[in-house]
Amino acid sequence: MDLTHSAEDEAFRRELKAWLRKHLPRRSRYVDGGDDFSYDDPRRVTAARAWQHTLYQAGYVAIGWPTEFGGRGASIVRQTILSEELIRNRAPSLIGGMGLQMVGPTLIRHGTPAQQQEHLPKILVADEIWCQGYSEPGSGSDLASLRTRAEIDGDFFIVNGQKVWTSAAQLADWMFCLVRTDPSAPKHKGISYILIDMKTPGITVRPLRQMTGEPGFSEVFFNDVRVPRTNLVGKLNEGWNVANSTLQFERNMLASTTRTQQRMNDLVALTQRRTKNGVKATRDPAVRQRMADVLIRTEAMKYHALKQLSDEIHGRPPGIGASINKLVTTELNHDICAVALEVLGSYGQLRRDAPHVEDKGSWPKDHMFTLGLVIGGGTSQIQKNIISERGLGLPKGS
Ligand SMILES: Cc1cc2nc3c(=O)[nH]c(=O)nc-3n(C[C@H](O)[C@H](O)[C@H](O)COP(=O)(O)OP(=O)(O)OC[C@H]3O[C@@H](n4cnc5c(N)ncnc54)[C@H](O)[C@@H]3O)c2cc1C
Structure with a gap:
């Protein structure tokens, strides 16, 4: 595997780094690198929207989208x-991330021209914040069992039911939502994918x-939420396929x-800066052992990600790569924080503004x-x- 980039790609990186040096917003209480959708203060929302706008003006938002939809076809x-440079430079995360990474690419693939024209330009500049209405009480892993129903009434769907764990719903303008449109069909067949304006009467966000x-x-x-039938993405009752392409984008994200x-x-x-016992x-044997564990897993994850990148460049199907990545990376992130808390001991309980806090209390959070x-x-x-089933060919669990 050749791990070097072309001269043109390296030039792109240099240009980007120079731009970031000039334009990265100063970090403050309202501008930080968190990506937990906890925009609990309107000033954080304003700052985050402004950052995405600035980045878009410079041509650094959704660069992989085709040019006709406002990207650069990169x-x-x-x-x-x-994404490497934004993260390394600790740039604030994009408030419109779910629009950019999930519903935007889905609309490019499955949306009508009218849906694309209405939403994609606003997604790019965070004028529309989106949330994902998939999970319901009792329908998480077994998503296809969802029960929120949408009945057709003339030019409208009438939606009744409940979603849960909807990230960013409290600030979202729109939701991409899975609803049951044919209760008599087998569970994967009677689902549709619709776009819901969060200001529609009858919606309560708690x-x-x-x-x-x-x-x-x-x-x-x-x-009794009335949603125009023109907000259907893909075909009626065929929302499961549309939903799966969005989930694939989510796993990568x-x-x-x-x-x-x-x-x-x-x-x-x-x-390196803390003492233990x-x-x-760095000299404590228990800490060294745990550090070695997470360090080795980080290296293995890095090379697996490079292999995936190489597969994509050469047009090889992703297979179960995204699932491996999701599993390994999310568990590793959690374990890295657990080692930090062990190193910190009692100091690991301190929150952001406490005296003697390390790294602004980010480890416990x-x-x-x-x-x-x-x-x-x-x-x-x-x-x-x-x-195990799709990669290793093991029999299905019960
Ligand atoms: C931080 C966060 C953000 C989220 N954001 C969103 C969002 O924006 N939109 C949205 O729609 N949803 C969101 N979710 C919901 C998320 O998708 C669900 O929590 C997830 O799919 C699991 O579903 P569940 O919580 O109903 O758990 P369950 O499906 O009830 O699972 C309970 C336990 O049983 C295990 N289990 C279930 N089935 C199997 C099986 N077949 N084999 C082995 N083990 C099994 C699970 O692994 C889990 O440990 C979010 C969740 C979290 C934690």
């Missing part, structure tokens, strides 16, 4: 360089507080290996937040099922 290598203390997601209730490598570097730096933490990522977007157990 190669996967350029997209990887862009924020849920996460264990980090922040309201990252919500319950969403639908009571969650498995951000660069961020994990950066967190590993943060852990090394933390261990009266000696430098991330330890809790990253546990959610092990679950969201398909739990580790579900990824293991996919890997």
